[in-house]
Amino acid sequence: MILKLSKNVVFLFLICFSSLLFSQSKKTExxxxxxxxQNTESAILLLKKAIQINSxxxxFEGVREVGRLFQAELDQLGFETKLTSGEAYGRAGHLIATRQGKKGPKFLLIGHLDTVFELESPLQNYTMLNDSIMKGPGVADMKGGDVIIILAMKALKEAGVLDDMSIEIIMTGDEEKSGVPLELSKKDLIEGAKRADIALGFENGDNNPKTIxxxxxxxxxxxxxxSGNxxxxxQIFTDDIGVGAIYETSRILNEFYLQLANEKDLTFNPGFIIGGTSLEVDVDETGGTSFGKNNVVAQQTIVHGDLRATSPEQLLKAQTIMTAIVSQNYPKTSAELIFGNDGYPPLALTEGNTKLLAHYNLVSQDLGFGPVEAVNPRNAGAADISFTSGYVDMAIDGMGLTGGSGDHTINETGDLNTVATQAKITAxxxxxxxxxKN
Structure with a gap:
């Protein structure tokens, strides 16, 4: 006998089933x-322990020690973990942890183990400025973000849903000073991005919990x-001698400013310049010496700078304009402009990233933490998540410990209250x- 159900019965069944699923979801959340x-206090203790390890x-040994510290935490949560060797690119290596589930998208979570505070830095330990603000090396950038990842994974585990998820966590050992060549330094990260659908970065963004x-x-x-004569x-300005290297350099830099300064979110900073009759540049190209006299036309000038753009298209446009400017030399001068090959790519704004922000914003509001909006890209520097661009459907960053200030200085701080907040939103x-499905 075939039982025929009326449309009303089917409709009521679907309503009841949907209500059951909604109720279960709320219970899980x-x-x-x-x-x-319940686990925030132990997470903050983990953060304090990590900060006291110079990385x-x-x-290299300090970076690896922090890697082993976090590796042990992820091992306890059932991740398959490994510490890679960075010998091929002159760094400590990365921590990689994976879990294979059967439901939903494949996640890539990104952190980093290293800080800018080397052994000679005067900032080596944490201090509490009040009951919630901690000052310390890497508290915000980004050991706080690493701890938030671990705390969120623990929450998913205890809620009984972690086993269903496919997650790869990569904490790099050279985010602050990338190894060379970059294609080896970032190989694991790029391969992880190729396997993932969604990338979540745990840098601290612009230190504002209201932005992503x-x-x-x-x-x-x-x-x-x-070069000049x-x-x-x-004899300067004569047909035989021309204007010299310094005048030509001034022309080029001024034209960079005139033609590109109004490009939205594009910056091009000449951070180092040296010129004169003869030059000697340091091996690391961060300094040098020059010889010249006020009554001698300068023969050579060298300028180093960086170029930051929000998309590959904007970067290419800027490089094309800069190259054209350099080619239009003053009399009796020549110039060469070389762009580096080991830079960070832009994380371009995509429809997927915008959609992911909408999901994040809704979670934040549902949990009572208020709305979250996109940060101005001028307020967030380059980061490892940029290497996922073009490989994942969705990506956002800035999910780490926030509310502080003084990144990369001996006054770096973070608000410990945001450890729990960010972990809840993440999980x-x-x-x-x-x-x-979307």
Missing amino acids: KSIVKSVD GTMN VVSRRGSTDWKLTV PAHSS VLMYRLMNT
Whole structure:
């Protein structure tokens, strides 16, 4: 006998089933929040322990020690973990942790183990400025973000949903000072992005918990070398001698400013310049010496700078304009402009990133933390998540510990209250994304 159900019965069944699913989802989210609250204190203790380990990028053993500290936490949560070797690119290596689930999208979570505070830095330990503001090396950039990842994973585990998820966590060991060549330094990160659908970065963004990064400017370096005819200064501007290297350099830099300064979110900074009759540049190209006299026309000038753009198209446009400017030389001068190959790519603004921000914003409001909007890309520097651009459907960054200031200085601080906040949003966001098709 075939039982025929009326449309009304089917409709009522679907309503009841949907209500059951909604009720279960809310119960799971409450369990996630409860877990974070119960484990926040131990997470902050973990953060303090990590901060007391110097992990300046070039302190390889310190970076590895922090990696082992976080590795042990992820091992306990059932991740398959490994610490890679960075010997091929002159760094400490990365921490990689994976779990294979059967539901939802594949997540890539990005952190980094290293800081800018090397062994010679005067900032080596944490201090509490009040009951919630901590000053310390890497508290915000970004050991706080690493701890938030671990706390969120623990909440998903205790809520009984972590086993369903496919997650890869990569904490790099050279975010602050990338290894060379970059294609080896960032290989694991790029391969992880190719496997993922969604990338979540746990840098601290612009230190504002009310903003999230949906696009980051890429960064590349450039080197300008200018040559002129050396002669007694009385002969400058003559047909035989021309204007000299310094005047030509001034023309080029001024034209960069005139033609590109109004490009939205584009910057091009000449951070180093040296010129004269003869030059000697340091091996690391951060300084040098020059010889010249006020009555001698300058023979050579060297300028180093960086170029930051929000998209590959904007970067290419700027490079094309800069190259054209350099080619239009003053009399009796020549110039060469070389762009570096080891820069950070832009994290371009995409429809997927914008949609992911909308999900994040809704979670934040549902949990009572208020609305979140996109940060101005001018307020967020280059970061590892940029290497996911073009590979994942959705990506956002700035999900780490926030509310502080003084990044990369001996006054770096972070608000410990945001550890729990960010972990709750992260875990609930991932849980919801696991159960949605878009």
